[in-house]
Amino acid sequence: MPYIQLDGQQYPLVAGENAVGSGADVRIRLPGAGIESVAVVLAVGSDGNTVARRAGAQVVTVNGVALGAEPEPLLHGDRVEIGGRELHYGDDKKGGMTQYVPNMKLPQPGASSPAGAPKPTARTGGRLVSLVDGREYAIASDGLAIGRDPTCDIVVSSADVSRKHAVVAPSAEGYVLTDMSTNGVLVNGTRITAPAPLGKGDVITIGTDEFRFHADAAAAAAEAAQKVVLATLEVTSSGPMKGKKFDVRLPLTHLGRGAHNDVVIADESVSDSHAKLQKRESGWFVVDMGSTNGTYVGGKRIDGEKQLVGAPDVRLGGVKFIFRATDAAEAAGASSTRAIAALRPSETKGRATASARDTTLPDTPPRGVKAQRRSSGRQVVEQKSGMPVLVWIVAVLVLGALVLKFLTGR
Numbered sequence: 001m002p003y004i005q006l007d008g009q010q011y012p013l014v015a016g017e018n019a020v021g022s023g024a025d026v027r028i029r030l031p032g033a034g035i036e037s038v039a040v041v042l043a044v045g046s047d048g049n050t051v052a053r054r055a056g057a058q059v060v061t062v063n064g065v066a067l068g069a070e071p072e073p074l075l076h077g078d079r080v081e082i083g084g085r086e087l088h089y090g091d092d093k094k095g096g097m098t099q100y101v102p103n104m105k106l107p108q109p110g111a112s113s114p115a116g117a118p119k120p121t122a123r124t125g126g127r128l129v130s131l132v133d134g135r136e137y138a139i140a141s142d143g144l145a146i147g148r149d150p151t152c153d154i155v156v157s158s159a160d161v162s163r164k165h166a167v168v169a170p171s172a173e174g175y176v177l178t179d180m181s182t183n184g185v186l187v188n189g190t191r192i193t194a195p196a197p198l199g200k201g202d203v204i205t206i207g208t209d210e211f212r213f214h215a216d217a218a219a220a221a222a223e224a225a226q227k228v229v230l231a232t233l234e235v236t237s238s239g240p241m242k243g244k245k246f247d248v249r250l251p252l253t254h255l256g257r258g259a260h261n262d263v264v265i266a267d268e269s270v271s272d273s274h275a276k277l278q279k280r281e282s283g284w285f286v287v288d289m290g291s292t293n294g295t296y297v298g299g300k301r302i303d304g305e306k307q308l309v310g311a312p313d314v315r316l317g318g319v320k321f322i323f324r325a326t327d328a329a330e331a332a333g334a335s336s337t338r339a340i341a342a343l344r345p346s347e348t349k350g351r352a353t354a355s356a357r358d359t360t361l362p363d364t365p366p367r368g369v370k371a372q373r374r375s376s377g378r379q380v381v382e383q384k385s386g387m388p389v390l391v392w393i394v395a396v397l398v399l400g401a402l403v404l405k406f407l408t409g410r
Contacts, residue, residue: 002050002074004028004042005088005150013050018042020082021055028087035083040067042074042089050074050089058082076148077155090150091157121200123170125216128154131273132209134260139215143169146206147181158207165206168213173197175215177204188252189278201250201262212254212262229326230279233263236313237320241267246321251279255316256289269293269317277308284308284325293317 002013004020011028018027023037030039039058044050051071054060060067061081062074074080080087126139137144137154146154147165156165162181169176178195179185186205187196198204202213231248233255235241246263253262256274265274271291278285287305288295296315297306308314314321 001092002044002048003090003092004080005090006030006085010090013042013044015044015046018044019055020080020087021058030082030085032083032085035085039082040080043071048091048093052080076157077150077152088150120218121174121198121215122218123172123174123215125214126168126170126175127214128168128204128211129214129260130209130211131203131254131260134258134272136260137211139168139170139175141170143167146211154211156207156209158209161207166204168198168204171197174218175213181206183207201252203252212260231277231284231323231325233314233321233323235319236322237315237318239267239319241265241319248277253277254289265316265319267317267319270319271317274316278305282307284323286314286323291317 004011004013006028013027018041019038020026020028020030020040020042021038022030022032022035026038027042036056036058038055040060041053041055042050043053051073052060052062052067053071054067054069062072063079064081074089076089076091078089080089126144128137128139128144129135130137140153144154145152145164145167146156147163148155148157148161149163152164160183162183165179165181166185167178167180169178175198176195177185177187177192177198179192184191186192187198187202189203189205198213198215200213200215200217204211204213228249229247230251233246233248235244235246246265248263250262254273254276255261255263255265255270256272257265257267257270258272261273271289271293273289274291275289275295276287278287285305285307286295286297286302288302294301294317296302297308298312299315308323308325311322311324314323
């Protein structure tokens with residue numbers, strides 16, 4: 001059932017028209033000067049969906065945008081303002097109980113954390129930018145609340161999001177994110193377990209929504225941060241962008257046509273939110289964000305994500321790039337050759353003999369022997385406890401001698 005929340009009280013909306021204003025016969029009454037008797041009508045259809053329709057000359061805004069002559073559909077969390085009074089629209093289908101996700105798939109700790117320490121910020125200019133639709137939310141001095149409840153500053157209406165899921169607020173160290181939820185909050189892919197200081201460019205994941213954190217840089221860090229380039233994307237496809245080079249400065253970088261992306265690619269074949277680059281311990285990965293025209297690595301369309309090894313060609317829609325990490329060895333990650341310390345000449349003979357002996361071992365150990373795995377990855381064998389072989393041989397010889405003596409003595 002849809003409802004309006006005003007001054008801490010809920011007003012259910014009935015099917016049909018619900019008048020809002022200062023009049024005596026309205027569904028939701030807003031007493032006070034400067035408000036028309038019927039300022040806006042909230043019409044609930046048979047499907048439960050609600051639209052707002054201006055009823056007079058009163059200025060009515062929905063999420064800060066003036067309501068025009070055409071009705072405006074309302075979504076859970078929308079704000080309707082009339083004469084300085086703010087009404088929060090909610091829907092029980094979106095604002096019910098939080099759905100607990102016991103098997104929520106979380107990345108391994110540190111899998112996509114930023115390299116090095118987080119970039120410090122001042123405690124001013126804080127804002128979150130949605131990586132879904134590019135909308136920007138300023139962080140007020142008393143903090144910014146994120147959750148499913150329509151009174152939150154950012155409303156995320158997913159069933160696995162708590163009513164008040166998290167809060168971002170200024171602190172002495174800059175800005176701090178506090179998790180207040182059932183299912184947790186991720187920062188750069190890692191679930192936080194305590195209030196976490198935010199660094200410039202951090203990505204906060206709540207439910208299926210992602211937000212990029214921005215703030216005024218701390219004076220000492222501002223100039224240094226601008227110089228760090230982790231990787232580059234150079235356009236190789238024909239067209240006006242050919243040869244253009246994009247710098248990748250964040251370990252989690254979003255790519256797409258929309259202005260909210262870290263790398264904006266102005267081409268119609270590229271989706272608004274197309275893909276993202278992630279720098280992990282094992283190297284760089286490209287992740288498709290459900291784009292229309294696909295993400296390709298080495299000419300093959302990827303399903304989900306793909307590791308970028310060396311300097312591969314990456315294509316987003318119809319725009320082709322060469323990806324280059326500034327540290328090629330680190331970009332190769334797990335595929336790189338492991339370095340081995342040099343051996344002194346005097347050690348070579350002994351090591352070679354041991355190595356040759358190891359290679360002669362059968363895949364299945366002989367009876368009386370059990371196999372073990374060492375950290376080196378080689379198969380080695382270990383004698384089982386029991387009577388030594390030499391003792392068995394001596395015993396057999398003694399027994400044979402006694403038998404022979406017995407036979408010859410007869």
